[in-house]
Amino acid sequence: MGLESKKFEWTLPVPNVQELSTQQLETVPARFVRDDVCGVINTVPSDDCLPVPLIDMSKLANPEFQELELQKLRSACKDWGIFQLINHGMSDEILRNTSKEVLEFFQLPLTEKNRWKQKPGRFEGYGQILVASEEAKLDWNDMLLLTTHPIQNRELEFWPENPPKLREYLDKYSEDIKQVAINLTRFFAMGLAIEGQELCEAFQEGGFRVKMNYYPPCPQPEKVLGLKQHTDSSMFNLLLDCSITPGLQVLKDGHWYFVKPIDGAIVANLGLFAEMVSNGIYKAPLHRAVVNNSQTRISIVTACLPNSSFNVGPAKELTKAGTPPLYKTVTVDEFFSMFLQSKKLGVPVIDTLKISC
Numbered sequence: 039m040g041l042e043s044k045k046f047e048w049t050l051p052v053p054n055v056q057e058l059s060t061q062q063l064e065t066v067p068a069r070f071v072r073d074d075v076c077g078v079i080n081t082v083p084s085d086d087c088l089p090v091p092l093i094d095m096s097k098l099a100n101p102e103f104q105e106l107e108l109q110k111l112r113s114a115c116k117d118w119g120i121f122q123l124i125n126h127g128m129s130d131e132i133l134r135n136t137s138k139e140v141l142e143f144f145q146l147p148l149t150e151k152n153r154w155k156q157k158p159g160r161f162e163g164y165g166q167i168l169v170a171s172e173e174a175k176l177d178w179n180d181m182l183l184l185t186t187h188p189i190q191n192r193e194l195e196f197w198p199e200n201p202p203k204l205r206e207y208l209d210k211y212s213e214d215i216k217q218v219a220i221n222l223t224r225f226f227a228m229g230l231a232i233e234g235q236e237l238c239e240a241f242q243e244g245g246f247r248v249k250m251n252y253y254p255p256c257p258q259p260e261k262v263l264g265l266k267q268h269t270d271s272s273m274f275n276l277l278l279d280c281s282i283t284p285g286l287q288v289l290k291d292g293h294w295y296f297v298k299p300i301d302g303a304i305v306a307n308l309g310l311f312a313e314m315v316s317n318g319i320y321k322a323p324l325h326r327a328v329v330n331n332s333q334t335r336i337s338i339v340t341a342c343l344p345n346s347s348f349n350v351g352p353a354k355e356l357t358k359a360g361t362p363p364l365y366k367t368v369t370v371d372e373f374f375s376m377f378l379q380s381k382k383l384g385v386p387v388i389d390t391l392k393i394s395c
């Protein structure tokens with residue numbers, strides 16, 4: 039079933055951020071102001087940033103270079119939990135046109151975009167991230183969220199028909215990104231020396247959700263977050279950054295590092311399922327999005343999940359030889375029930391899945 043088909047009785051309405059940003063405000067409304075943006079954790083200036091590792095998928099697939107590239111993949115997963123994928127097999131044409139169609143959608147008047155607005159208590163459509171209370175701080179972000187796979191789970195009432203080619207491009211984009219996810223899963227398993235076949239098969243019928251994030255300019259960017267810090271509830275999230283201005287940041291060794299957009303690359307970050315399967319060898323990294331006062335930023339993020347009845351937990355090869363499992367094994371559906379429960383209680387879902395030794 040997955041998160042998308044669950045109902046949220048406790049969602050509250052949130053202002054449209056793109057509209058707010060056109061109001062020439064000098065200060066942002068209090069619900070957006072956070073006191074933890076800079077906090078004790080420093081942000082490494084974008085120009086001084088260590089580059090996030092670059093992984094070449096064509097080398098992973100080529101016997102001549104595979105071992106070396108697998109080593110790079112292992113280090114990237116261990117040291118960062120996030121990396122940029124190049125030569126991933128998706129055409130520039132699809133990436134460029136999908137970005138263009140998504141931008142055109144967000145540029146439509148609000149009344150037009152609202153034809154595909156989220157419905158009360160529903161997860162998909164155009165709107166904002168779910169909030170559970172009036173006190174909750176808001177993100178400087180609007181989004182369009184759609185389930186793309188399994189195809190029979192698509193809720194087409196939320197798929198915009200304007201611009202006219204958006205549906206067609208989202209359909210192609212999501213087919214191709216699914217293939218990238220399956221290939222990446224295969225190499226991820228190879229890198230950990232675990233059986234990959236079952237895992238890859240679980241992605242053939244897997245759940246894929248695409249979230250198109252729109253971050254308009256903000257009059258007080260240092261006081262807000264485009265997206266608050268979080269880990270992803272997926273195996274991987276695959277992100278296409280449609281802008282040249284960096285906005286995505288990842289937490290590493292106590293510092294926030296920018297992930298600078300590279301033309302044609304896809305940013306892959308490990309989600310909590312990857313942490314569980316690897317028995318904690320890899321960690322799902324905390325990441326967030328920051329905004330600026332002059333440029334709009336758009337990202338297209340695909341959450342990649344195995345099928346809903348698949349058992350997610352430490353791989354058996356990694357729990358042999360006296361190494362106990364550090365996480366429970368649960369189905370994808372059970373994970374999301376626990377996720378909703380833990381969200382209500384305000385605890386990280388991963389804490390409820392850890393086995394204390």
Ligand SMILES: O=C(O)CCC(=O)C(=O)O
Nearest residue numbers: 249251285286327337339
């Ligand atoms: O837009 C970004 O840079 C971050 C998006 C993200 O982390 C998410 O949608 O889960």
Ligand SMILES: [Fe+2]
Nearest residue numbers: 269270275325
């Ligand atoms: Fe994320």
